Amino acid sequence: MITVMAGRPRSFDRDAALAVAVEQFWRTGYDETSVATLTAAMGVSPPSLYAAFGDKHRLFEEAAATYFRRTCEGLDAAAALPTAREAVTRMLDDTARAHTDAGTPPGCLMLTEPRLTAQREELHRRLQERLDRGVRDGDLPPDTRTEALASFLVAVLRGMSGCARDGGTIDDLRAIAQTAMAAFPPPSGG
Amino acid sequence: MITVMAGRPRSFDRDAALAVAVEQFWRTGYDETSVATLTAAMGVSPPSLYAAFGDKHRLFEEAAATYFRRTCEGLDAAAALPTAREAVTRMLDDTARAHTDAGTPPGCLMLTEPRLTAQREELHRRLQERLDRGVRDGDLPPDTRTEALASFLVAVLRGMSGCARDGGTIDDLRAIAQTAMAAFPPPSGG
DNA sequence: CTCTTTCTGTAGTGACCACTATTGATCGAG
């Protein structure tokens, strides 16, 4: 079943426009990002935006999903490291870099936007899974409270994002990450 | 020099109205709190609000200062404990309770509101001062990186606030606090 | 009492919000 495509084709790149929307929502959040600024930044008139993305809320959801997918790729790469400690260390260092990258807005959309609770829960779930694997692999003590440790790590990540939004540098964020790793269980028994 | 007070007196309690404004800003933040909801909650008409508090921005600043003053009282009480470890432990426990108290909005105004960067810097300064005192008192190792530790603690506090806003319970926040304390330097040497 | 001052409520200001009706342009199909 192939849908027949007659009529005038779209004159802008939908993916490129969505990327611009991601950047806007990332920089100023959902509420502070108006449709007028979105259309201006995307180079698209309001009717075209609504035809292509539905409404502001659905555009945000699509933008947030895009952002989350990209974040998870980095997360999976870190999680693939041999031990939980290496995985978490890598994740924190990636975070320090990403949250202060000059080419993108400071901080993290997922960790800052109030309405993205579900994404943060998913992040927590993935973290805990990696920690549980560390327990199974024996590189974390068997009595490790993986859920509390995952909650702690999410809190630290959120704190790093907030620090970046407040103007913190990559070194500030690395100092937080390094200090946080002192709370990570040592490899040899707990 | 005494100012002569003629004219009709104010018909509402300014401090009580301010307390209501604190609660509103705390619950929904600066941008999401409209003057209309403020006047409704405070039981004051718009012109009275503007006569008593200036404008929305100044009302917010006054509300934030009130909130901050109250927070600092608890902070000072914790800081007065004998050792830095006790002080920080108490502060984290107070935070877990305050951020999930049923009588107030979840989380923390100072740690959530983007425009309150100065208050967070002041919090960081106070934390570092208490840690420095711990080093001087000898209950923290002399090589303790107090600035990084203070940044870490602010990050954890912010993470706890965010967790509370996402629906976390007091036990969730206590688990974060307890895990974070594992990163605190042990009392006897570094 | 009058006069002055300050508060109060009603009612509305222009600006911006998310969103859309309408019209005309531009494509593929035949």
Next chain:
DNA sequence: CTCGATCAATAGTGGTCACTACAGAAAGAG
């Protein structure tokens, strides 16, 4: 070419925003 379909841009929709002009009410000073 004509025709039908889908796009795009102009120009607005009602609603809400922070904020205020205005007029009447309530107090102290004399």
